[in-house]
Amino acid sequence: MSYALEIDNLKKVYSGGTEALKGISLKVNEGDFYALLGPNGAGKSSTIGIIGTLVTKTSGNVKIFGIDIDEDVAMAKSMLGVVSQEINFSQFENVIDIVTTQAGFYGIKKSIASPKVENMLKRLGLWDKRNDQARTLSGGYKRRLMIAKALIHEPKLLILDEPTAGVDIELRREMWTFLKEINTNGTTIILTTHYLEEAEQLCRNIGIIDQGEIVADTSMKDLLRKLDVQGFVLDLEHPLDEVPVIENYSLRLEDPLTLVTAVNKDKSLNNLFNELNKLNIQVKSMRNESNRLEELFIEMVKK
Amino acid sequence: MELPKKINIATTLWTLTSKEIRRFMRIWVQTLVPPAVTMSLYFVIFGSLIGPRIGSMDGFDYVQFMIPGLIMMSVITNSYANVVSSFYSVKFQKSIEELLISPMPNWTILLGFILGGVCRGILVGIIVFCVSLFFYPDFTIANLPLTILVLFLTSILFALMGFINAVFADSFDDISVIPTFVLTPLIYLGGVFYSINILPEFWRSVSLANPMLYVVNTFREGMLGISDVSISFSLTMISIFILFFTLFSLYLLNRGTGIRE
Numbered sequence: 001m002s003y004a005l006e007i008d009n010l011k012k013v014y015s016g017g018t019e020a021l022k023g024i025s026l027k028v029n030e031g032d033f034y035a036l037l038g039p040n041g042a043g044k045s046s047t048i049g050i051i052g053t054l055v056t057k058t059s060g061n062v063k064i065f066g067i068d069i070d071e072d073v074a075m076a077k078s079m080l081g082v083v084s085q086e087i088n089f090s091q092f093e094n095v096i097d098i099v100t101t102q103a104g105f106y107g108i109k110k111s112i113a114s115p116k117v118e119n120m121l122k123r124l125g126l127w128d129k130r131n132d133q134a135r136t137l138s139g140g141y142k143r144r145l146m147i148a149k150a151l152i153h154e155p156k157l158l159i160l161d162e163p164t165a166g167v168d169i170e171l172r173r174e175m176w177t178f179l180k181e182i183n184t185n186g187t188t189i190i191l192t193t194h195y196l197e198e199a200e201q202l203c204r205n206i207g208i209i210d211q212g213e214i215v216a217d218t219s220m221k222d223l224l225r226k227l228d229v230q231g232f233v234l235d236l237e238h239p240l241d242e243v244p245v246i247e248n249y250s251l252r253l254e255d256p257l258t259l260v261t262a263v264n265k266d267k268s269l270n271n272l273f274n275e276l277n278k279l280n281i282q283v284k285s286m287r288n289e290s291n292r293l294e295e296l297f298i299e300m301v302k303k
Numbered sequence: 304m305e306l307p308k309k310i311n312i313a314t315t316l317w318t319l320t321s322k323e324i325r326r327f328m329r330i331w332v333q334t335l336v337p338p339a340v341t342m343s344l345y346f347v348i349f350g351s352l353i354g355p356r357i358g359s360m361d362g363f364d365y366v367q368f369m370i371p372g373l374i375m376m377s378v379i380t381n382s383y384a385n386v387v388s389s390f391y392s393v394k395f396q397k398s399i400e401e402l403l404i405s406p407m408p409n410w411t412i413l414l415g416f417i418l419g420g421v422c423r424g425i426l427v428g429i430i431v432f433c434v435s436l437f438f439y440p441d442f443t444i445a446n447l448p449l450t451i452l453v454l455f456l457t458s459i460l461f462a463l464m465g466f467i468n469a470v471f472a473d474s475f476d477d478i479s480v481i482p483t484f485v486l487t488p489l490i491y492l493g494g495v496f497y498s499i500n501i502l503p504e505f506w507r508s509v510s511l512a513n514p515m516l517y518v519v520n521t522f523r524e525g526m527l528g529i530s531d532v533s534i535s536f537s538l539t540m541i542s543i544f545i546l547f548f549t550l551f552s553l554y555l556l557n558r559g560t561g562i563r564e
Contacts, residue, residue, distance in 0.1 A: 052404045084397075087397070101318055105407055
């Protein structure tokens, strides 16, 4: 198995003495869609910063497609694209110049870059805004521009540091579709996000980092399998005065028309509905109580 | 997996240099017009109004004597200002990350910014020279190769100094302190408006410690054929400083001072 990213015993101590990374090790397979999650200050951005050489590591090794960043940094970086958390382009240049210039920084001549830039801007819905100054773009379009910039040299590994922070739901879904598409076409993607639903929807594997240490590094399926209990919210047809009692199911009333239940993995939902039917309680609709990954995440970073 | 081919360094350098040129051309009202206006005022006031009362300086009309000094003053301030403001801006806006994440080697990043500063410095120098021709149409350059050489060396030197200033700068105040409190006084006292031969012995000796004096006088030697200092000594010192500041800038970039956490 070849790895898109190998991190070995990576440590970072900032000049003030803060130990951001306490020797983390991580491997991301080629072609993977990997989620790197963790609370604020856990060390995600330090890790990404070191991979992109924006942050100087204290010790440890980082390899991108087998190339050590200490041995051939230029070659390693030519295979990497990074979408940073904060906007990092010149606000006074226009969109097309920003992306064309970024291609030039990777050694792509303008004559070769121009059709690629046109294609990329069209794919990301930025073509109509190509002559607009970056500072006039809305937050969502600025995010798209960040992605266009990171992808213009066709990196084999794309790292996105909270790419959908502050963007509306419609754009977020569009980005998901776009990212899934480029992952299917062979780009390895590492994603950090605070929207755990996003990680659950997109990623096959997941690493959880907390206080500078990796507390989980597994497949999304295996991680979610660890959940024993799942919460459901039932919207009722008629209001209830008191909480019904059903053996083996814990129930509570959120309001007279909303019943919340926690169902153990070994218990069937059919049984619950049968019991509710017996009590003449009609369920109009049902939804998950909260994001499953969120529950696990909170549990893991609490330890 | 197929590894990418070698990075085309020439393209990366051209991209950064042209970006820098585009930047100062886009804001030409702030970068190219002010030196023309300011120098016109100097020529009107010191050249046309006060100059005739001063008479000649080292055997030249006063306005003619001032021309090389004023060109040099513009070249120094603009080469410096271009790099210090541009590099600090990319740090401030975080667009420095575009460069640091890319495979561009550090020497290319340095060279790109320096060439941007040199281009602005020389362009402003040409503009000021053209303005001076309105006030002294008969001006002829005594030694063109020396003039061009000094023009290039000076703009490289001060672009490098601007770069180092920007690397250490943490605020916009930091990029204006040195130009205001160090460069400007040294330039004004560096023989732009007078020959040090008119100074008393003590102040003439003090003036010899001012590096601007060598830059201005070497350029004046090229344009007029007169100088208060030794040309070979001046050229050697300028070259040594360029080498020193280049190595120091590369050291700072490799170390990540002010740009990497």
